[in-house]
Amino acid sequence: MCGIVGYIGTEDVKEIILTGLQKLEYRGYDSAGIALYQDESDFEIFKDKGRIAHLRSILEDVPSTLGIGHTRWATHGEPNKVNSHPHTSSNERFVIVHNGVIENDDYLKEKYFSNVEFRSETDTEIVVELLNYYFNKYGAVDVAIRHLMNRLEGSYALGIIDRKNPEVLYAVKNKSPLLVGxxxxxxxxxxxxMAMLHRTNSFYDLEDQEYAVIKRDSIELYEITGAKLVKEPFTSNLDPNDIEKGTYDHFMLKEIDEQPFVIRRIIQEYEKDGNLHIDPEIIADVKEADRLYIIAAGTSYHAGLIGKQLIENIAGIPVEVHISSEFIYNTPIISKKPLFIFISQSGETADSRAVLVKIKKLGYKSLTITNVEGSTLSREANHTLLIHAGPEIAVASTKAYTAQIAVLSILAYMVNEDNEIDLHHELSLVATVIETLCDRKELMEELARKFLSETRNCFYIGRHIDYYVALEAALKLKEISYIQTEGFAAGELKHGTIALIEKGTPVIAVISQEDINLNTRSNVKEVRSRGANTLVIALDSICAGTDQVVIDDVHPLLTPLVTIVPIQLIAYYAALHRELDIDKPRNLAKSVTVE
Incomplete structure (x- = not known):
């Protein structure tokens, strides 16, 4: 949520920052701004509600070699020009951009600034005033930053410029991610x-309560105590071409099409001497656990529900799946020897990190499954398994979801190597089936037009593992098409849900398991008899002649990897026909870095 880009050097900074901000658009935002240093310690600030394209249109030609930019996702105050970043202190000495949420902002405002007339509704303006307060008190910016960090409660990534000293750019980090390029x-x-790959692939990763003093030719890193840090930069292996759309109109469609390649890459990455392989220490910790607790949010939570089926059926270890934002405040009774598995595309999910901090204090072991090497959840957990999906730009997750499930299947398989599944072969088959589904875009577009072009509501139903797919299906459709969509366990229809069925209501059924095939089909008949417009997605071996989408067979436990693909495409085309912003749906952020 939100994005920061800053530059100090010798080149004109405007396009460098704007390009970086464009690379951060996938995170979600409602307004944007940029501060550019001009001659005689003067700054020009341009900001407003709207997209980067609008910001570009209001920018003036200000030659500058120092600047900071920001994309904002509103948390304090509505999206408008005044609340947009950057913000300045009341004496205009300090210019600041901020990602995160300050939890004690009201207290700080009342204690220190009862006589200050604030211009915005943001917590950020309180941060910059407090920085200025401590600078006036102690006379040094680095000392003021340390006092500021000691006083703030909550999450913050800060880019700071002192307009009296344009030779330095400051970066401050707590909970919200921030890199120094x-x-x-x-x-x-x-x-x-991704915001800096067009200029560099070498980075320092700031940890919580660390800050950086950055000049054109030097970077100094410090702890909150003022102690200097010695770190080695890491090199990002991301290919800048991976974050471009290429010939596609939208990242979402590109990422759907990339799923066969991702599955094959996962097989390759987890293969050693012709066999699937996972770090033996991870396998040992999983085997020693009496219960696994999967902690996740959104799409990753739905992948976790599939992971529960995989692990329990293949490895024989009991699994609980919890929404991270609920677990932190409503923690259940935990078993004697648990292992916690955190699933997060970005590795920066704030709610999940809060759980990780809590369970580490309790002495429990942890494993992160993520797409981002070196992310916060990856660094702070005992173990990491990467999903190797490559950058996922569209807010609606597609390839990361299937990659998470694929890696979970390998984990389950490696914990019980005596199982009879040839997982290498089965995942290869999955990749091939996904390819065939991606080649059927015309059918999916036709179905989206027929079933979803005029509707305000839609329901997905399924039983067993298909129910978990229905939950993800509903999320995909609602988040990009804005159609009110719910996923239901098909057997629960008569317990209240069927009251919502009206003439023409779209009901989409997922059927991939032989043992529940007839049961779900009976539910389809029930809703059809009440006027529903029904669509069935089924595997070939259990299909009926009237099923609209028939999918080649794969292993029963891996069916979610293939049944989700037509669902992703149908959601895409539903949004496309409604002329919506598919990659950046309203009110949503790709990486939820605040609680």
Whole structure:
């Protein structure tokens, strides 16, 4: 949520920052702004509600070699020009951009600034005033930053410029992610590597309560105590071409099409000497656990529900799946020897990290399954398994979801190597089936037009593992098409849900398991008899002649990897026909880095 880009160097900074901000658009935002240093310690600030394209249109030609930019997702105050970042202190000495949420902002405002007239509704303006307060008190910016960090409660990634000293760019981090990009004759800051890959692939990763003093030709890292840190930068292996749309109109469609390649890459990455392989220490910790607790949110939570089926059926270990934002405040009774598995595409999900911090204090072991090497959840857990999906830009997750399930299947398989599944073969088959589904876009577009073009509501139903797919299906459709969509266990229809069925209501059934085939079909008949417009997605071996989408057979436990693909495409085309912003749906952020 939100994005920061900053640059200090010798080149004109405007396009560098704007390009970086465009690379962060996938995170979700409602407004944007940029501060550019001009001659005589003067700054020009341009900001407003709207997209980067609008910001570009209001920018003036301000030659500058120092600047900070920001994309905002509103948490304090509505999206408008005044609340947009950057913000300045009341004496206009300090210019700041901020990602995160300050939890004690009201207290700080009342204690320190009861006589200050604030211009915005943001917590960020309180941060910049407090920085200025401590600077006036102690006379040094680095000392003011340390006092500021000691006083703030909550999450924050800060980019700070002192307009009286344009030779320095400051970066401050707690909970919200922030990287320092290392260049030749320049240096940068950014919320993630993608914002800086057009300039550098070398980065320092700031940990919580650390800050950086950045000049054109030097970077100094410090702890909150003022102690200097010695770190080695890491090199990002991301290919800048991976974050471009290429010939596609939308990232979402590109990422759907990339799923066969991702499955094959996962097989390759987890293969050693012709066999699937996972770090023996991870396998040992899983085997020693008496219960696994999967912690996740959104799409990753739905992948976790599938993972529960995989692990319990293949490895024989009991699994609980919890929504991270609920677990932290409503923690259940935990078994004697648990292992916690955190699933997060970004590795920065704030709610999941809060759980990780809590369980680490209790002494429990943890494993993170993520797409981002070196992310917060990856660094702070005992173990990491990467999903190797490559950058996922569209807010609606597709390839990360299937990649998470694939990696979970390998984990389950490796914990019980005596199982009879040839997982290498089965995953290869899955990749092939996904390819065939991706080639049937015309059918999916026709179905989207027929069933979803005029509707305000839609329901997905399924039983067993298909129910979990129905939950993800509903999320995909609602988040990009804005159609009110719910996923239901098909057997629960008569317990209340069927009251919502009206003439023409779309009901989409997922049927992939032989043992529940007839049961779900009976539910389809029930809703059809009440006027529902029904669509059935089924595997070939259990299909009926009237099923609209028939999928080649795969292993019963891996069916979610293939049944989800037509669902992703149908959601895409439903949004496309409604002329919506598919990659950046309203009110949503890709990486939820605040609780």
């Amino acid at each position: 290392v260049g030749d004759g320049f240096n940068m800051i950014g919320s993630d590597a």
